[in-house]
Amino acid sequence: MAGGQRVGRQTAPPMANIVQFENVGLRYGTGQETLSDLSFNLASGAFYFLTGASGAGKTSLLKLLYLAQRPSRGIIRLFGEDAVTMPRGRLPGFRRRIGVVFQDFRLIPHLSIADNIALPLRVAGVPEADVAGPVKEMLAWVGLGDRGAGRPATLSGGEQQRVAIARAVIGRPEILVADEPTGNVDPDMADRLLLLFDSLNRLGTTVLVATHDLHLLNRVPEAQMMRLDNGRLQDPTGGLLHPPGGRG
Amino acid sequence: MAHGTARLLDDARDGRAMVWVIAIMLFLTVLAAAMGLATRNAATALERSLAGRLTVQLTSGAPGVREAAGARLAARLRATPGVTRVTPVSRAALADLLRPWLGADSADPALPLPVMIDVDLADGALERVRAVVAQIAPGARIDAHATWMASVAGMLSLAMWLGAGLVGLMASATAMVVVLAARGGLEAHRATIEVMHMLGATDVQVARLFQRRIARDALVGGVIGGAAALALVAVIGARGAGLGSELLGGAGLGAGAWVTLVLLPFGFVLVAMAASRVAVTRALRRIL
Numbered sequence: 120m121a122g123g124q125r126v127g128r129q130t131a132p133p134m135a136n137i138v139q140f141e142n143v144g145l146r147y148g149t150g151q152e153t154l155s156d157l158s159f160n161l162a163s164g165a166f167y168f169l170t171g172a173s174g175a176g177k178t179s180l181l182k183l184l185y186l187a188q189r190p191s192r193g194i195i196r197l198f199g200e201d202a203v204t205m206p207r208g209r210l211p212g213f214r215r216r217i218g219v220v221f222q223d224f225r226l227i228p229h230l231s232i233a234d235n236i237a238l239p240l241r242v243a244g245v246p247e248a249d250v251a252g253p254v255k256e257m258l259a260w261v262g263l264g265d266r267g268a269g270r271p272a273t274l275s276g277g278e279q280q281r282v283a284i285a286r287a288v289i290g291r292p293e294i295l296v297a298d299e300p301t302g303n304v305d306p307d308m309a310d311r312l313l314l315l316f317d318s319l320n321r322l323g324t325t326v327l328v329a330t331h332d333l334h335l336l337n338r339v340p341e342a343q344m345m346r347l348d349n350g351r352l353q354d355p356t357g358g359l360l361h362p363p364g365g366r367g
Numbered sequence: 368m369a370h371g372t373a374r375l376l377d378d379a380r381d382g383r384a385m386v387w388v389i390a391i392m393l394f395l396t397v398l399a400a401a402m403g404l405a406t407r408n409a410a411t412a413l414e415r416s417l418a419g420r421l422t423v424q425l426t427s428g429a430p431g432v433r434e435a436a437g438a439r440l441a442a443r444l445r446a447t448p449g450v451t452r453v454t455p456v457s458r459a460a461l462a463d464l465l466r467p468w469l470g471a472d473s474a475d476p477a478l479p480l481p482v483m484i485d486v487d488l489a490d491g492a493l494e495r496v497r498a499v500v501a502q503i504a505p506g507a508r509i510d511a512h513a514t515w516m517a518s519v520a521g522m523l524s525l526a527m528w529l530g531a532g533l534v535g536l537m538a539s540a541t542a543m544v545v546v547l548a549a550r551g552g553l554e555a556h557r558a559t560i561e562v563m564h565m566l567g568a569t570d571v572q573v574a575r576l577f578q579r580r581i582a583r584d585a586l587v588g589g590v591i592g593g594a595a596a597l598a599l600v601a602v603i604g605a606r607g608a609g610l611g612s613e614l615l616g617g618a619g620l621g622a623g624a625w626v627t628l629v630l631l632p633f634g635f636v637l638v639a640m641a642a643s644r645v646a647v648t649r650a651l652r653r654i655l
Contacts, residue, residue, distance in 0.1 A: 187565060207652070208569075215567030225562050229377040242568045286566075 135199075136160040136362070137294060137325050138184065143193030145179055145350075153179045154350045157193070159359035161327065163293070166320045168336050169329040171347035177329040178222070178298055180347065184327065185219045185296050186210050198293070215243055218287035218324075220297035224279045226271040232282050233258065233267035239290040257285040261315065277308035284315055294325045301332055313338045375563070376556050376576050385548050385581070389541065389588025389639070390595075393632050396537040397596030400631055403530020404624040405604075410523035417512040417520075419451070419489060421496070425482040427506040437482035440503045444484065447499055449492025456483040534631075541635055542642040545585070549577050549646040564654065574647040578640050585639035589632030597628060 138161035145154040154176045161167060171177050182188040183195060186202060195202045197213060205213070218239075226235045237254045241247075258264050261281035263274075271279055280300055287295060297316065301309035309332065317339050320326045328335070336344060343362065346353045354360060423440065425433050437455060444453045461480050465473035472478065488496060493511070500507050513520075553560065560573055604619055620628070 185565060211564075211567045211569045213567075214565060219565050225558065225565075227375065227559050227562060230374065234374075238563075239566045242563060242566045242572065290566075 135163050136196075137163040137198060139194070139196040140183075141194040141196075143183065143190045143195060145176075145183060145188065146191040152191070152350060154183070154190075154347075157352050159345065159352055159354060160362055161294075161325055162362040163325055164320070164323050165325055165362060166317070166339050166342040167325075167327045167345055168339075168342050169327060169345045169347065170331060170333070170336070173331065175347040176350040177331075177347055179350075181219075181296050181298050181327070181329055184294070185217045186214050215239070215290060216293045218290065218292035218295040220280070220283050220287045220295070220300050222299040222302055224271070224283040226279060226282055226286070228271055230270075231267065232263065232269050232271060232274070235271060235282055236267075236285045236289055238286060243290060253289055257289050261285045262311075277304040277312070280304055280308075280312060281315070284312065288319055288324070292324060294327065295319060297326070297328045299330055300328060301330060301335060306334075309335065310338065375559060376552070376580055377559070383584075385544075385584040386588040386591070388544055389585050389635070390592035392537055392541050392544070393589045393592030393635060394596045395592075396534055396541075396635070397593050397628055397631055398599065399530050399533035399537065401530075401596070401600040401620065401624075401628055403527050403534065404627065405620055406523050406526040406530060408619060408621065408624065410520055410527060413516065413520055413523065414513070417516050419487055419492075420512045421486050421488070421493070422456075422510045422512070423484045423486060423496075423500055423504075424508045424510065425484075425504050425506070426508065430479065433482045436504045436507075437484060440500065440507070441484050443499050443503055444486055444496065447492070447495050449489045449495055450486060451489055452485075452487035454485040456485060538635065538638055541585075542638055545581055545639045545642040546646040548584075549581065549643040550650060552577055552580070553647060553650050560651075561654075570648045570651040573651060574644045577647045578644050581643040582636055582640045585636045586632070589635050593629070593632035597625075600628070 138159075140157045140159050143154065143157040144152050146152045157180065169177050169180065179188070183190055184197075186197075190203060193203070198216065200213075202213065226232075227238070230238075233254050236257050237250045240250050240253065254267065255264070258267050261284060263278060263281060263285075266274065266278070271282060274282065280303065284297070284300070287297075295316065300312055300316075304312065313328075313335060316326050316328060320339075330336075336342065343358060345359055352359065423444075425437050425440070427433070428436065441453050441455050444450050458480060459474075461483065462473040462478075465478075465480075469478075486496060497509060500509060563573055600620070608619060
């Protein structure tokens with residue numbers, strides 16, 4: 120890990136590895152490998168930052184993690200199961216256990232903010248009567264309690280990002296993956312977003328935030344850092360292969 | 368996820384062209400089906416009316432002998448089992464039939480006319496009639512009406528199958544149009560579908576969105592096209608009945624045919640739903 124200080128709490132009890140990558144490589148088409156020889160484990164309940172320059176492969180790694188892409192080689196185990204050879208029909212069930220915050224939010228523009236947030240519950244088949252309560256709770260949590268009826272286009276970038284976070288976590292995922300969540304917001308908003316991630320992590324969700332904003336790394340002292348350089352993961356201390364665990 | 372996701376596909380991204388395409392298809396389909404059904408009815412009526420009908424012609428012998436033989440034959444035929452009606456054709460009726468060719472001469476008493484007897488019979492009585500005719504008037508000729516109307520019946524049968532074929536072709540074309548529309552819809556809503564996939568939506572859930580949309584369009588188009596076609600069929604039917612033609616009268620649509628025509632748009636809705644589901648799930652399989 121370049122600059123590979125492992126900032127995780129050393130005294131935390133070892134937790135089960137919720138994600139395991141072994142010699143994973145990813146190649147798009149016939150080009151060079153975008154990701155090479157990735158081997159790391161993510162402990163359940165831990166907080167991770169994934170850093171690296173633009174083009175280092177952060178988004179590709181996240182895509183492998185949230186099952187938008189299969190690797191060209193190697194083994195990925197999610198929640199203890201082989202995600203590489205997993206039949207296509209089983210992927211939706213696993214995706215529901217992973218919350219994703221996209222860099223470009225990917226809110227559905229013609230749906231209301233509340234309906235955007237409610238989408239994971241509806242996809243999961245939650246009865247309509249049980250949707251409104253959690254949505255209201257999420258809107259309040261991200262500080263948009265009175266904006267549920269509006270459309271995403273009426274919100275600022277930071278507000279849209281908070282809606283995307285609410286949508287990602289409303290289904291209480293076991294892993295939250297965020298791709299450059301602070302890329303389009305001012306520093307104050309970045310801090311507020313990070314607080315949301317931190318509070319979620321304290322509830323037991325494993326959080327992985329991809330960012331090239333090094334200032335963010337100091338905001339969560341317990342977080343561990345992963346660094347990608349040209350598609351290769353730097354892990355000189357071995358902390359990513361043997362993570363110390365979450366917050367317990 | 369029916370209620371909350373009903374608006375997931377943005378209406379603004381789809382035109383309403385699909386509704387009008389389906390409306391036109393259903394208009395033509397209902398007309399073709401009506402033609403097929405009416406022709407089938409006409410063929411059935413024709414067959415029913417001709418299958419048990421024949422005419423016996425006595426042409427040989429002196430006029431008096433012919434008429435006496437005709438009277439004897441008519442009497443024997445009336446007593447023959449299976450014969451339901453015996454109608455000697457009067458000389459006046461024959462003169463009427465000849466008038467277009469002979470003019471006033473057709474009524475000339477010296478004109479040598481054959482003795483003709485129309486006979487209606489039940490199934491299986493033809494051989495008995497032949498035996499009676501051979502016994503009473505050996506030189507008489509028997510004309511079964513079904514024989515000389517066979518080509519007309521064949522033509523009607525062809526028209527009926529043509530109608531059925533057109534309905535089949537239209538159903539196939541509708542399915543293809545729906546497949547193209549579904550593929551276009553997938554492209555138009557790709558961003559929404561990707562988000563849904565990432566949130567854990569199954570292919571069936573995504574396909575159901577398109578299926579619902581296409582079913583709605585097909586239903587609206589089907590009702591518009593079907594209703595217009597049914598109205599036109601009703602007008603044509605009323606005009607045909609007004610002509611007083613025996614053949615066109617047989618070509619009318621019964622209650623069963625009308626029910627079939629009314630159900631046709633709903634059948635097409637099912638075809639459209641099935642086609643969209645297959646198209647969308649196949650396309651989604653190419654995405655992880």
